[in-house]
Amino acid sequence: MNAWMRRKRGKWMSLFTLLFAVSFALAGCSQSQEGGGTNGLVREQKSEASGEGDRKKVTIMMNFKSGSLDPSNSYTPLRAGVVETLVRLDEKLVIKPWLASKWEAINDHTWAFTIRDGVTFQDGTKLDAGAVKASLERAVSASKPLSAALKLSSMEANGQELKIVTTEPHPALPSELVSPYASIISVEAEKKMGTKVFNDGPVGTGPFQVKQFTPNIAISLQRYEGYWNGKAKVEEIDFKFNEDGNVRALALQSKEADIVYQVPAETVEAIRQDSSLTVDSVPSLRVHYLLYNQQKPLVQDVKIRRAFDLLLDRESVAKDIMLGHAKPANGPFHTSLPFGSEDAIQSLHAMEAKKLLEEAGYQAGADGKLSKNGTPLVLQLLTYKGRPELPLIAQILQSEAAKIGVDMDVKMVENIDTYLRENKDWDLVTYSNVSAPRGDGGFYLNSAFVSGGALNPSNLSSDKVNEVIARLNATSHVTKRVQLTKEAVVAINDEVLQSFVVYPNNIVGRNKRVTDWKPGADDYYIVTNRMDVK
CATH class of the missing domain: 3.40.190.10 (Periplasmic binding protein-like II)
Known part of the structure; x- marks a missing residue:
């Protein structure tokens, strides 16, 4: 150490x-x-x-x-055990029935869900397909991420049977219903109580x-x-x-x-x-990573992003900060998952990082600081304390950057998601998300790399990645989905759209x-x- x-x-x-x-x-x-x-x-x-x-x-x-x-x-x-979803993940990350006892695809656009009989809301009223329909309608109206994920066109309720029609072929619909945002609540109770x-x-x-x-x-x-x-x-x-x-x-x-x-x-x-x-x-199914604000011209340059990727000491984070309670990352998905990357872990290479910055036009002055056209290379790096290792990762990156003449202003933020939505003055952030919450890579890829996604505050977009994700969204074949997810990861890493640091344990x-x-x-x-x- x-x-x-x-x-x-x-x-x-x-x-x-x-x-x-x-x-x-x-x-x-x-x-x-x-x-x-x-x-x-x-x-x-x-x-x-x-x-x-x-x-x-x-x-x-x-x-x-x-x-x-x-x-x-x-x-x-x-x-907290207050609400439940139609389906859930078991310990092996396989989708299992919960409030829906079964479901089937009628055609490419239509699904039929049987709502479990004998279930009541906490006010004693019965759960039926009509209540589920009302709840999902409320949810997609209140949550843009859920609306984008479910792609609902219409729903029809009849007793305990709920028919869902999607706007396009959506083979991953059942897995998207694992989302906590799709939890079923009593809309009638909300009407009585007030929102x-x-x-x-x-x-x-x-x-x-x-x-x-x-x-x-x-x-x-x-x-x-x-x-x-x-x-x-x-x-x-x-x-x-x-x-x-x-x-x-x-x-x-x-x-x-x-x-x-x-x-x-x-x-x-x-x-x-x-x-x-x-x-x-x-x-866990989580990854700690660097999120780049690609609305800022500086980090739109892939050489700049690749340089900061080379300044990450992943092995030290896993060993010295996480004390072995993490594994160095080589992509968004844990290497134990079938769609995890098989690439080698990127090592710390400060001199290679400096060379890339020089290729991007930055030169060291007499004080050793890098600048371009007289403007010093200074970046704002956000972090937050909800996960205690993230500020330390930020400080390690700040320290390594300083060694090659780059200044990083580390700023602690109280509510990171609100800050990222409301402010665009940041360059990088030490961030963390569950990347395979449905036991599948589709959710994270759509949320983090498609324009407007819930986990894409900088609105980054890549034509190559989007094309792979479109093919992923159109297939339900498990082996094909694994292959396409891996293909997407290769494209993400090639363009350094994000820099993945470690897979932390819970x-x-x-x-x-x-x-x-x-x-x-x-x-x-x-x-x-x-x-x-x-």
Whole structure:
């Protein structure tokens, strides 16, 4: 490990130790605090341990906050077990029935879905094809990404049978219905409650219903007694949000939280020293990468993008930042997936990067700084703390760029997606997304590389990539889809449309009192009716 990384890890561990001490100092001097703070929850768990409470409860802490529970624009209601989709992925990433018991393609444009009988919304009303139709109509109206993904032309409901007609042949429609944005809610309940109230507590079909929602802080969930797939074993869930990785780790160690998502890699060993806790490090479907703003003339030049790709030390990120809880990336899809790239991992080559910048017209001055026509080469690099390794990746890139005379202004952003939508002044961003959320590469390719896609804030476009994606969208043959996905990846890498850094593991801390639950490669199904506590 280099000296820079040792200093950086030292700062992280010092901060962790300080926060830990402060947390317990506050716990000792603020006995009257209630609500979302550490003290109230510590007292509550002590009460349960002494037998004063007999309700089963689990506290979960997530790394991203949520300001709304509108399922058409938030993954949180699905993750929290409030809503469900027509189909879902199993542990092997195979599409399985959920609210739809079966489906079939009638022709190239038409699908028939049978809606599961005996399911009710959390207000007791029956789920039928008419309710699903109304929900999907609302969803595509509220979500442009979902509308683009589903390509709906019309729907017809008859009892428990829903017929969906698409605007074009759409063999991937069932997999697109895995999307959390396609979660089924009661539109009738929304009409009665009003949209604003409904978005703080949507009425779905899941095992838990919203008791109270404090935007960006927490959701209080209670068991839905009429759940169709078996009443949940746990009666209450506190679903909390905190973007600070060290605070999340402290919450687990202090027993404030039972399940904590994305604990920082450097806290894993300390957590494991507590025999009542464990950490699951599971290969995910996610990729950390550099997103280029190709609306900026500077990074429209493929030589510039290729230069920054060569400045990424992928091996160091996986080993020194992620401490082995990640794998160096060579494309958008994890190498274990059938459509992952087989290319070698790109190594750090600073001098080759400098040579490319010189070919693009930049020359070093007496101070060693690169400039072109008297203008220094300075870029704005955005990052965010929802995933604690991303700011460190930004700092490593900034350090390597400085060595060859390139200045990078690293800017920490509070809400990265909102910032990218509303601002165009950035050049690069350390970004992260689930790239195979449907067990297939089609979603990511369409969302990230097609103009107007949900994951394409810079509106990048490549004629070659678009042509491959069009062929992918027109076929349902699995082997052919794998082949075309690989072809698209080759074109993406050739043009350096994005620079892929690592495939991170899902690092999830858990109190061993939680049973019949484990994290998966997906980020979708967190709260279930099967999870229990000792």
